[in-house]
Amino acid sequence: MRETTAAAPAPVRAVANAITQYVDRLGTVWVEGQVAQLNRRQGMATVFLTLRDPVADLSVTVTCARATVDSLDPPLVEGAGVVIHAKPSFYATRGTFSLYAREIRMVGLGELLARIERRRQLLAAEGLFAVELKRPLPFLPGTIGLVTAPGSDAERDVVENTRRRWPAAAIRVAPARMQGHQCVVEVLDALRRLDADPAVDVIVIARGGGSVEDLLPFSDETLVRAVHQARTPVVSAIGHEADQPLLDLVADVRASTPTDAARRVVPDMAEETARVAQARDRLRAAVRRFVDREQTALTALRSRPAMADPRTLLDARADEVVQWRDRARRTLAHRLDRAEDDVRHQAARARALSPLATLQRGYAVLQDADGHVLTTVAPLAPGQAISVRVADGRVHATTTDVEPDPVPTDPPDPEEEP
Structure with a gap:
């Protein structure tokens, strides 16, 4: 087949035979899926099944011996989870692929719970359920996104209880199947659409009660990881109080029922009104106590003598002013007297020194x-x-005569010899 060219193409039969030979070399495989369709034709020893992937929109035809199907306990029905041991085959004449089941095993409740537990442990080891990753819900969300089955009791419970508690709440419903093989795909699509909407502040995924098989899609790993990666806080309201799919563990808030989800998402208007009234009463009481306390303090101030007759303080200060004035006068008089005495003394000294x-x-x-x-008669x-x-x-005169004093002689020293 590798030597084909545009000039020398291979016929269809050759390609089909090559694919048949390749598929035959695969051997037998174990395949898990959900029975989407079961066809028992009357009088035929072969039963035809359609096995669907629980997450992807993909199915494959399975053929099986009637005896193998009839031997199953409980009986095989549509929607059941199975594990088959089958041989892949390609029918070249019709160009179709199918599986021939040699053994079919029903996936029982115990095995389902064991698989969910193993999945829970693996996801918990990755930290998807960590408490520190939980985001708080907004006190009053602007828009609430709701993922649930259209027209279901869960939708009615969430919507009615939300609007009963807060009538102005805006709810945006993203319908999705809540069970079956399309459940995970539709819930994922609704979750992504609501998470991409900037107006949505919180997302509620709600479903009523059901069996473990019915709630199995809400333990799907793909859905759990999508909720973990969501930008918007997610509230899980799946089943009843006893039910706990993995979605409850990864969600930011777990509600026991859809009604409980409504109570957690929005506050009760009556309760909040009562709290506002209580806060207003406490505020009024606090203001009233403050005013009373200040009024009492003001009354005490007004009852003081100084406030009753302000002239009392003026009289006391006037007496002090008079005392200080008299003291200043006395001090100034004393200083002037001393200064006068000093001037007199200085004047007397000046006069004494004056020519x-x-x-x-x-x-x-x-x-x-x-x-x-x-000072001498010499120049006269x-x-x-x-x-x-x-x-x-002044007297003007003329000298008539000049008589200088005689020159004094030193007296003889008595100790000198004559």
């Missing part, structure tokens, strides 16, 4: 015609004009 005082005692100052003071000659300065004026 005028000397003149008043009978002395005179002799000056020549040029005004020079004469008879007939020279002079002036005499006395205490109360």
Whole structure:
């Protein structure tokens, strides 16, 4: 087949035979799936099944001996989970692929629970259920996204209880099947659409009660990882209180029922109104106590003598002002008296040192015609004009004669020898 060219193509039969030979070499395989269709044809020893993948939109035809199907306990029905041991085959004449089941095993409840437990342990080891990853719900979400079956009791419970608690709540419903082989695919699609909507503040995934098989899609690993990666907080309201699929563990908040989910998502308007009224009453009481306390303090201030008659303080301060004024006057008078005494003393000393005082005692100052003071008779000659300065004026005179004093001689030293 590898040597084919456009000039030398291989016929269809050759390609079909090559695929048949390749598939035959695969051997037998174990396959898990869900029975989507069961066809028992009357009078035929072969039973035809359609085995569907629980997550992907993919199915394959399975043929099986009637005896193998009839031997199953409980009987095989549509929707049952099975594990088959089959041989893949390709029918070249029709160009179809199918599996021939040699053994069919029903997936019982015990095995389902064991698989869910193993899956839970693996996801918990990855940290998907960690408490620190849980996001708080908004106090009052603007828009609530609801993933549930359309027209179901779960939808009615969530919507009615939400609007009963908060009438103005906006709810955006994303319908999806809540059981069956299409459940996981539709829930994933609804979750992604609501999570991508920026107006949605919280997402509720709600379903009523059911058997373990009915709730099995909510333990699917793909759905669990999608909830873990969601941007918006997710509330899980699957089944009843005793039911706990893996979705409850990964969700930010677990609600026991759809009604409980409504109570957790929005506050009760009546309760909040009562709390506001209580807070308002407490605030009024606090303001009233504050005003009363300040009024009491103001009354106490007004009852004081100074506030009753403000002139009392003025009188006391007036007396103090008079005392300080008198003290200042006395102090100033004392300082002036001492200063006057000092001036008198200084004046007396100045007068004592003044030449005028000397003149008043009978002395005179002799000056020549040029005004020079004469302290000796040497520059004088008879007939020279002079002036005499006395205490109360000046006398102009002319010298008639000049008589110098005799030169004194030193007395003899008694100790000297004559």
